[in-house]
Structures are given as C-alpha cells and as structure tokens.
Amino acid sequence: MTTVLLTLGRLPKALDLARGFSRAGCRVLVADPFGWTLTGASRHVAKEIAVPPPHAGKAAYHAAIARIVSDECVDLVVPVSEETMHVAHARALFDPRVRVFTMPPDRVIALHDKAGFVQAARAQGLAVPETQMLGMQEALELAQRGDVVVKPVFSCSGRGVRIVRSGATLPEADPAIPAIAQRFIAGQEYSSCTIARDGRVVATMIYRGKVMAGSVAISFERIESPAISKWIEIFVTASGWSGFIAFDFIVDAAGKVWGIECNPRATSGLHFWEAEDIARAILDPAGDATVRVRPQRQLQQFYACLTEAQLAMFRRRGFKDQLARLFTTRDVSWDSSDPWPFLSMMFTSWPILRMAMAERVPFGEVATRDVGWYED
Template sequence: MTTVLLTLGRLPKALDLARGFSKAGCRVLVAEPYGWTLAGASRHVAREFRVPAPAKGKAAYLAALTEIVVREGVDLVVPVSEETMHVAHLRGLLPPGTGLFTMPPGEVITLHDKSGFVRAAEAMGLAVPQSAPLGTAEAEALARGGPVVVKPVFSCSGRGLSILRGGEPLPPANPGEPAVVQRFVEGREHSTCTIAQEGRMVATMVYRGAVMSGSVAVAFERVEVPAINAWIERFVAGCGWSGFISFDFIVDAQGVPFAIECNPRATSGVHFWEPEDIARAVLEPAWAGPVRVRRHKALQQFYACLTETQGAMLRGKGFLASLKSLVTTRDVSWDWRDPWPFVSMIGTSWPIIWQAITKGARFGEVATQDVGWFEH
C-alpha cells in the first residue's frame, strides 16, 4: 500500500486530497502545526502528526517532516497550500524512492516571487501586465501612466495589496519587504488550478469567485475559458513543471487573459474534480485521464460564507445575494459518508477563528500566516 503524506490539514482542499488518495487505495497521513484539523478528522486519514510551524523555524519544520517520512515509510509527499515553498526544500533530505509532488525550491520560489513570475512568463512570450520593482524609475513611470497595483513580491491572500488610481503617489520602497508595481488591467478576475506532470498539463480548472472574503474566494463557480487553458499549457511546458500550479488572471474586454500572479501550489479549484481522479493524476505520471469534473458548477466553504453573510447584513450591502448563495450552494467539505470533518469544523478551525477575532483579520490571512513564505 502506498503511503502519502499531506503537509497541511487545516484547509478544505487538504480534505479533498485525503479522501481522494484514500479512495485510490493509499494510506494517508497528515502533518500539521495545528494538530487536530479538518482533514485529520476524516475517516480517510490514518494518522495526523503535529509539527513545528515553519514560521517558527524552517530547519525544525523540515526535520520533523523528514522524521515522519522515515518512521512511517512514506512513499510520496504532497504539499497542499502555502507551505509548499517550505516543503520544496525537502528535496535532497528524503530517503531514496520517496517522491515529492512539487518542483525544486529554486523553481518554486522563483514563481512565488511576483517579479520572478512576470519575468518567466515574458520570456515565453505570454501575456502579463507590465511590471517594475517598487522604488525604480520604471515603476514611477507606470504609476504616472494610469492605475497600478502594488503588492509585496512574497505574499498570499491579498496581504499588502493596494490599488492606486492614476496620479496617486507610490509608497516608499522598503528594502526589507520588496514590492512590485503592476499595470492595472480592467476585466474579470479568474483563478485556476492545474495538475502537471513533467511539463504536461494533465488537467486545468478555471473558476471565478462568487463570494469573497477580502481578496479570497469562499464561494466559487467553474467556467470555461479556452484562452486561459492555452496560456497555462504553454507555461507548464516551458517550465517542465510537475506538481500543482495555479494562476490568477484578468481577462480584458478583448478576451485576452493576463496572468497577474502565479501560485506554485494547489488552490480551491481542486474541489471541482473527483478526488479519486486527482489522486490518480498525482500518483501516475503517465495518467492520461480524464480527471472527471464533479457535477456541481458552484461550491462554497459554508462557515466562511456564513461569516461573510453576517457581515453583509451588518453592513447593509449585498446581504440578499450572500444569503442566496449560502442556502443554495453545495459545501466543499460535506460528505454524508464522511460527515465528521463538517460537523467538527468549528473545533478544528478554532485556531483560525481565534486569530481572526483577536487580530481583526480575515480567515484567509490568518489561515496561512504561520506556513507562508514571505522572505528571500
């Protein structure tokens, strides 16, 4: 039996991956700084291990993961979310024969870096917004020419992002937190998730946010945009990518997709695929698919959407639309054959809830604060 280690358990996408690998006949383990988590509550997870958070020490985190791999005879390590940038550094530390479903750390960090990603895409002749490092003459010229977006080169969940309309002064550059200035592209935002094997795009899901928590979608609908698929297929081939890889796009009025950033990891798009097919596509490099799509066109994270609906009621804006989405959309975690993750979600999500309350921050921001990669 193949033993798979997931390196995060707190997020719904970890639960989908756990269920998929289990249904594919694997023994599933979860390593997680929080201890008891959403995925760990599933009957599909054999065991969950508490590990140090990488934010508290990268070496201790990698040592704990390596110890689990060796002790439990892990065959494949699969990173789930923002911890991917740390987990990529396991390459070279794992026993012979143990797989790691992501690229080497240099390649992962390059694409996580918002400036590095733009350079990589431009080198392939792919459409990205004109960009320049904050603090340069090029960035100042961009800001004078029209609306721009300013964001740290290492961030997630919209942390530190600001949109400046034409003529507004740029913030001063901070050498300790480099940022990029990007031409603002008018259009509809789309997100994606791709499974890739050795430069081959095995499957891509394109989706749009229906209910947002800040800049993070907590309810989403899948859509078909062939031009986005073609963009991703060229990029994956150009990088020779293996692993999950995801992008955010703006599709302009002419239908041209501009990739505004890359997330070299899985995103919520995984919820639209049949979990067992995701596992097959990861386990078998030559998998020809198809990766079946679930029948639901729209999905939501119920408790996060409930919070946003309550907030909309208090703000007096958008309440009816949020309420309609809440009562009509399928939750990503619910499965009557495996109900405990949904039932126990308040308990397993308590560390995130408590931080959100005490810090006055949104769930998406605090959920990855201790596992994100925010430095060079």
Template sequence: MTTVLLTLGRLPKALDLARGFAKAGCRVLVAEPYGWTLAGASRHVAREFKVPPPVKGKVAYLAALAEIVRREGVDLVVPVSEETMHVAHLAGLLPESAGLFTMPPEQVLALHDKARFVETAAAMGLTVPVSAPLGSAEAEALARSGPVVVKPVFSCSGNGLSILRGREPLPPADAGAPAVVQRFVEGGEHSTCTIAQGGRVVATMVYRGAVMSGSVAVAFERVDVPAISAWVERFVAETGWSGFISFDFIIDAGGVPYAIECNPRATSGVHFWEGEDIARAVLEPGWQGPVRVRRHRTLQQFYACLTETQGAMLRGKGFWPSLKSLATTRDVSWDWRDPWPFLSMIGTSWPIIWQSITKGARFGEVATQDVGWYEG
C-alpha cells in the same frame, strides 16, 4: 499500500486530497502545526502529526517532516498550500524511495516571487501586466501613466496589496520587504488550478469567485475559458512543470488573459474534480485517464460564506443574494459518508477563528500566516 503524507490539514482542499488518496487505496497521513485539523478529523486519514510551524524555524520544520517520512515509510509527500515553498526544500532530505510532488525549491520560489514570475512569463511571450520593482524609475513612470497595483513580492491571500487609481504617489520602497508595481488591468478576475506531470498538463480547472472574503474567494464557480487553458498549457510545457500549479488572471475587454501572479501549489480549483481522479493523476506520472469534473458548477466554504452573509446583514447591503447563495450552494467539505470534518469544523478551525478575532483580520489572511514564505 502506498503511504501519502499531506503537509497541511487545516484547509478544505486538504480534506479533498485526503479523501481522494484514500479512495485510491492509499494510507493517508497529515502533518500540521495545528495538530488537529479539518482533514485530520476525516475517517480517511490514518494519523495526524503535529509539527513545528516553518515560520518559527525552517530547519526544525523540515526535520520533523523528514522524520515522519522515514518512520512511517512514506512513499509520496504532497504539499497542499502555502507551505509548498518550504516543503520543496525536502528534496535532498528524503530517502530515495520517497517522492515529492512539486518542483525543486529554486523553481518553486522563482514563481512564488511575483516579480520574477512576470519576467519568466514575459520571456516566453505570454501576456502579463507591465511591471517594475517598487523604488525604480520604471515604477514611478508606470504610476504616472495610470492605475497600478502595488503588492509585496512574497505574500499570499492578497495581504499587503493596494490599488492606486488616481496617480497618487507610490509608497516608499523597503529593502526588507520588496514589492512590485504592476499596471492595473481592468477586467474580470479568474483563477486556475492545474495538475502537471513532466511539462504535460493532466488537467486544468478555471474558476472565478462567486463570494469573496476580502480578496479570497470562499464560493467559486467553474467556467470554461480556452484562452486561459492555452496560456497555462504553454507555461507548463516551457517550464517542464510537475506538481500542482495555479494562476490568477484578469481578462481584459478584448478577451485577452493577463496572468497577474502564479501560485506554484494547489488552489480551491481542486474542489471541482473527483478526488480519486486527482489522486490517480498525482500517483501515476503517465496517467492518461480523464480527471472527472464534479457535477456542481458552484461550490462554497459554508462557514466562511455564513460569516460573509452575516456581515452583509450588518452592512445592510447584499444580504438577500448572499443568503440565497448560502442556502443553495453545495459545501466543499460536506460528505454524509464522512460527516465529522464538517460537523467539527468550529473546533478544528478554532486557531484560525481566534487569530481572526484577536487580529481583526479575515480568515484568509490568517489561515496560512504560520506556513507562508515571506522572504527571498
């Protein structure tokens, strides 16, 4: 039996992956700084291990993961979310018998870096917004020419992002927290999630936010945009990518997709695929079978959408549409054959809830703060 280690368990996409690998006949383990999590509550997870958060010490985090791999005879390590940038550094610490479903750290970090990603894609002739480092003369010229977006080079969930629409002055550059200035592209935002093997796209899901919590989608609608799928296929081929890889796009008025950033990891797009097919595509590098798409065109994270509905009621704006969406949209975590993750979600999500309350921040902003990569 193949043993798979997921390196995060708190997010719904981890639960989907856990269920999928178990249905494919794998023994599924979860490593997680929180200890007890959404995925760990599933009957499909054999064991969950508490590990130190990487923000408290990268060496201790990697050592803990490597020890689990050795002790439990793990065959494949699969990173789930923002911890991917740390987990990529396991490459030289694992026994030869253990695989790692991501690229080497230098390639992962090059795409996590929002400035370097744009340079990489532009060099391929792919469409990306004109960008420049904050503090440069080029950035000042961009800001004078029209609306721009300013965002940290290393961030997630929209943290630190600002849009300057009225040619207001740029913020001062900070050498300790580098940022990039991008020309603002007017249009509809779309996201993707791709499973890749050796530079070959196995499957790409294109979706857009249906309900937003800040800049993070908590309900999503799958859509078909051939121009985006073609963009992704070319990028994956040029980089020889293996692993999950995801992008955020803006489609302008002319229908041209501009990739505004890359997430070299899985995103919520995984919810639209059948979990067992995801597992097969990951486990078998030469997988030629289809990755089946679930029948639901729109999915939601129920508790996050409930919070947004309550907020709409308090604001007196958008309550009825939010309530209708909440009542009619399928939740990503609910499965009557495996009900405990959904039913225990308040308990397993309590660390995120508590941080959200005490810090006055949205769920998406605090959910990965302890596992994100925020430095060069």
C-alpha cells in the same frame, strides 16, 4: 500499500486530497502545526502529526517533515498550500526513493516570486502587465502613467496588496519586504488550478469567485475559457512543470488574457474534480488517467460564507442574495459518508478564527500565515 503524507490539514483542499488518496487505497497521513485540523478529523486519515510552524524556523520544520517521512515509511509527499515552498526545500532530506509532488525549490520559489513569474511568462511570449520593482525609477514612471497594484514579492491571500491611483505617491520601498508595482488591468478576474506532469497538462480547472472574504474566494463557480486554458498550456509546456500550479488572470474588455500572478501549488479549483481521480493522476505519473469534473458548477465553504452573509445583514446590502446562495450551494467539505470534518469545523478551525477575530481581518488572510514563504 502506498503511504501518502499531506503537509497541511487545515484547508478544505487537503480534505479532498485525503479522501481521494484513501479511496485509491492509500494510507494517508497529515502534518500540520495546529495538530488537530479539518482534514485530521476525517475517517480517511490514519494519523495526524503536529510539526513546528515554518515561520518559527525553517530548519526545524524541514527536519520534522523529514522525520515523519522516515519514521512512517512515506512513499509520496503532497504539499497542499503555501507550505509548498518549504516542502520543496525539505525534500533534500528525504530518501531519494520518496516522490514529492512539486518541483525543486529553485523552480518553485522563482514562480512564487511575483517579479520572477512576470519574467518567466514574458519570456514565453505570454501577456503579463508591465511590472517594476518598488523603489526603482521605472516604478515611479509606471505609476505616473496609470493606476498600479503594489504587492510584496512574496505574499499570499492578498496580504499587503494595495491599489495606487494614477499620479498618487507610491509607498516607500522596504528592503526587508521587497515589492513590485504592476500596471492595473481592469476586467474580470479568474483563477485556475492545474495538474501537470513533465510539461504536460493533465487537467485544468478555471473558476471565478462568487463570494469573497477579503481577496480570497469562499464561494466559486467553474467556467470554461479556451483562451485561458491555452495560456496555461503554453506556460506549463515551456516550463516543463510537474505538480500543482495555479494562476490568477484578468480578462480585459477586449477579451485579452493577462496573467497577473502564479501560485506554484494547489488552489480551491481542485474541489471541482473527483477527488479519487486527482489521487490516481498523482499516484500514476506514467498513466493517462482522466480527471473527471464533479457535476456542481458552484461550490462554497459554508461556514465562511455564513460569516459573510451575517456581515451583509449588518451592512444592509446583499444579504438576501448571499442567504439564498448559502442554502443552495454545495459545501466543499460535506460528505455524508465522512461527516465529522464538516460538523467539527468550528472547533478544528478555532486557531484561525481566533486570530482573524483578534486582528479583524478575513479568515483567508491568517489561514496560512504561519506556513507561508515570505523571504528569500
């Protein structure tokens, strides 16, 4: 039996992966700093193990993951979210026989770096907005010509992102938190999730947010876009990527696709695939498995959407629409054969909820703070 280690358990996408690998006949383990998580509550998880958070010390986290891989005879390690960058570095401590479903650390960090991604996409002839490092004269000139988006080079979930209007003063550059200024592109925003193998796209899902908590989509709708799919295919082929990879796009009024950000990891788009098919596509790197799409065109994270509906009631705008959507959209975590993760979510998510309430910020902004990669 293949033993699979998921290196985060608190997010719904980890739950999908756990269910998929279990149904494919695997023994599933979960490692997470919280120790008791949404995914760990599933009957499809054999064991959940607490590990130190990477932000408290990368070396300690790497050693803990390597110890689990060794002690539990893990065959396959699958990073789930922002911890991917740390797991990519930890793989140097694993037995060479252990597969890790991501690229080597230098490749992963190069695309997690928002300036590095722009350079890589431009080298492939793909459309990306003009981007300059904050603190350079070129950034000041860019801001004088039009609106710009300022964001840290290493960030996630919209943390530290701001729009600076044309002619306004750019924030001071902070050497401790390198940032970019990127030309603002007006248009419709889309996100994606791709499973890739040796530069070949196995499956791509494109979606857009229907309900947002801050900058994070908590209800989403899958769409078809041949132009976006082509953009992704060109990038994956040119980079020879293997693993999950995701992008954020803007499609402008003329229909031009602009890549604005890369996430070298899984995103919520994987919820639209049949979980067992995702697992089989990862387990059999030489196979040609078809990854089927679930019938739902819209999905949601119920409890997060419930919170947004409650806020809409107090704001006195959008409440009826959000309430109607809340009770007509399928939750990503609900499974009648495995109900406990959904039913216990308020308890397993309490560490994140507590931080979000204390700091008065959206759930998504604190959900991965302790596992993100924020410095070189």
